[in-house]
Amino acid sequence: MSEPQKLMLVTGMSGAGKTTTLRVLEDLGWEAVDNFPVRLLRPLVREVLAGEDRVPLAIGFDTRTRGFEPQTVISIVKSLQEREDLALSTLFIDCRSSELERRYNETRRRHPLANGRTALDGILAERDLLEPLRRWADMLIDTSQLATNELQQFVRQNFGTDGAPQIAVTVSSFGFARGMPPLADLVFDMRFLDNPHWVEDLREQTGLDEDVANFLHQTDGFEDNFTRIRELLMDLLPRYGAQGKSYVHIAFGCTGGRHRSVYTAERMAAALRDAGYSPTISHRNLASRATDTVEMQTA
Known part of the structure; x- marks a missing residue:
């Protein structure tokens, strides 16, 4: 029997480092897709499993993704975890609210859930929305005290593929x-x-x-x-x-x-x-x- 298809779902707080994580995974040999509609996850898995290529696949999604709803995500993933030909894991990228607020104020970016309010209001709303996924995720990375290059280094050390250089x-x-x-x-x-x-x-x-x-x-x-x-x-x-x-x-x-x-x-x-x-x-x-x-x- 061939090796199970490796699939990792990557989500987390906006500004915590999800995009950085996906970029490093792509450099490490993963096929990475960001902001993927979760409702299309089952058809995507069927298509991937029908092929012969077993390149590790990383799917990124968050509160900006169309049709995002934590309980729906959990339900879909639970059903996929029952497949023996699929090795599925979930990664949540977290960060302290105060640090996220600092990052948004420093870059002057608008938080996706702020809706005309302060960045902190958007952060707190997003944290409440994502709490079920945070509790349920297999792995959690807290980037509160990590610089971008430190997060990149952590991902390389923990998720490198066999074909990537070890150094x-x-x-x-x-x-x-x-x-x-x-x-x-x-x-x-x-x-x-x-x-x-x-x-x-x-x-x-x-x-x-x-x-x-x-x-x-x-x-x-x-x-x-x-x-x-x-x-x-x-x-x-x-x-x-x-x-x-x-x-x-x-x-x-x-x-x-x-x-x-x-x-x-x-x-x-x-x-x-x-x-x-x-x-x-x-x-x-x-x-x-x-x-x-x-x-x-x-x-």
Whole structure:
């Protein structure tokens, strides 16, 4: 008999990290679908089981999903759990109400259940609605004290598929003007590149913007040295894994942490994904204003 189809239902409080969790699962080899109508879950399962592919499947839904009703969800899932050809689990992503309120106020996003009221009103209404699912879920992750990259790391450690590399990789950018990252395993100084800060049209942009990317791509020395660094990492990462190291932090620095390091980190993360890794990426100083960074004309 073939292995049961692995299916995980992912739900939880809005703003707690459901979307982040699904993205990491997708990087790990799961097929992930967000905001899926629960009433279509049975037809989807029938279609998946009729095929030969047994890729793990993660289905995300929450209070914004059409036809969402906790007791209906529980009833459908209970009936599916009786199937021997299906390995079904449920994951609830939770977070303290005060922390969710802080996140919504910080990003100025509107809570889906606020309906013209405060974010906290929407959070409390959603918590009451989701309480039956929270009590019933097989697994619960509380992200109240987790940064985004920490949640990503937790998901990688607990839900990786057999075919995913075991070593967890973080790629980050930072500005030397604000100090080096204390826990980086490998640090690459990108200050040998021409600095977009001194190009007026690029100063207020970042390494995530196309104009800055084009500028750095064409900068003398970038492509050759990027290739050397990539080849070095492709050699080192398997060696770290063979020595039992489970976590590697690769940091790219420039003066302010907004242009050269950001672009290089993004390019390297993409190269690592192409090689089969699932890197976590973070930009420590990306939110800093260009005028707040310590820049020198020779940097």
